[in-house]
Amino acid sequence: MNSFEFFAPTSVDEALDLIVSKGEDAKIVAGGTGLVNMMKQRLVNPEALISLGAVRGLDGLEISDGKVRIGALCNHQALVKSAEVGQMLPLLAETYSKVATVRIRNFATVGGGLVHGDPNQDPQVSLLALNADVSLRSKSGTRTLPLKDFMVDYYETAIRPDELLIDALVPVLPNNAGYAYLKFLPRTADDYATVSAAAVTVLEDGVLKDVRVAFGSAAPTARRCQETERMLTGQRPTPEALRAAAEKAKDLADPVSDGRGSAAYKKEMVGVFVRRALEKALERAGGAVNGR
């Protein structure tokens, strides 16, 4: 690793001033779990690090107008432990609990994870299914983007070099919603997913009123499965309907072969895990799949 200058601003404004004055030679660091690995591998060689660790007011959870605002510096384990998240966004608590190990979760932050942009990460999949937005702030103001537009490509997001990710804004799940995040881990329990899937389902009189589905680890970013959702919305969730809709999700898969599996295998697993996530979400919504 090269030597670098280290800055520890205590406010967002101070951090934004430093980002502008240090320019492209500097990198923001939050938990450091992604960036420091990249520095060790010399994939990035910043001359300055601007740490967010001492910035005040970015690690809170706020609930208003049916939404949970999660500060960028909230660490993963804080979300797993939060009673509010457990009650209002149980899908998120379930998802963050499946990230790596508690040691990593104690450092890795919500904002750092989203900007890191590794398609094998877990949180993006469920945040997509939860219709999350992200807020980005620069010296010229704050803008809010749907997460689906924030994620661009492998390790690439829509954040500009002069911006900080400030928080994620997540609509609360209705009480009667079923939910599930499934992570396929054929190697070790602390690995990145071979394939993952998230589902949210709301049933009314046995009919699917709301269905949201996303998968991860099988395309350049996590992907929302709109055609799958369209096929199921307004339908009774029969095994045949679920199978056909889950198969449709495979059309969106564009995986790469790696140590976790071949591209063809991952594509097949997208269909399997989307179906299983839907089944588990339906079970939790109080409606086991008809015909079973």
Ligand SMILES: Cc1cc2nc3c(=O)[nH]c(=O)nc-3n(C[C@H](O)[C@H](O)[C@H](O)COP(=O)(O)OP(=O)(O)OC[C@H]3O[C@@H](n4cnc5c(N)ncnc54)[C@H](O)[C@@H]3O)c2cc1C
């Ligand atoms: C061994 C290991 C296993 C892991 N396994 C998993 C796993 O199974 N699933 C999973 O989802 N994740 C996993 N992770 C975590 C994940 O890959 C990232 O390392 C982590 O989410 C990054 O969070 P961070 O706060 O440490 O970010 P950092 O490493 O500090 O930063 C990451 C990137 O975000 C930028 N950044 C950070 N915060 C901000 C901000 N607020 N505004 C603008 N830019 C910002 C940095 O400049 C950098 O480019 C694992 C990590 C390790 C080390």
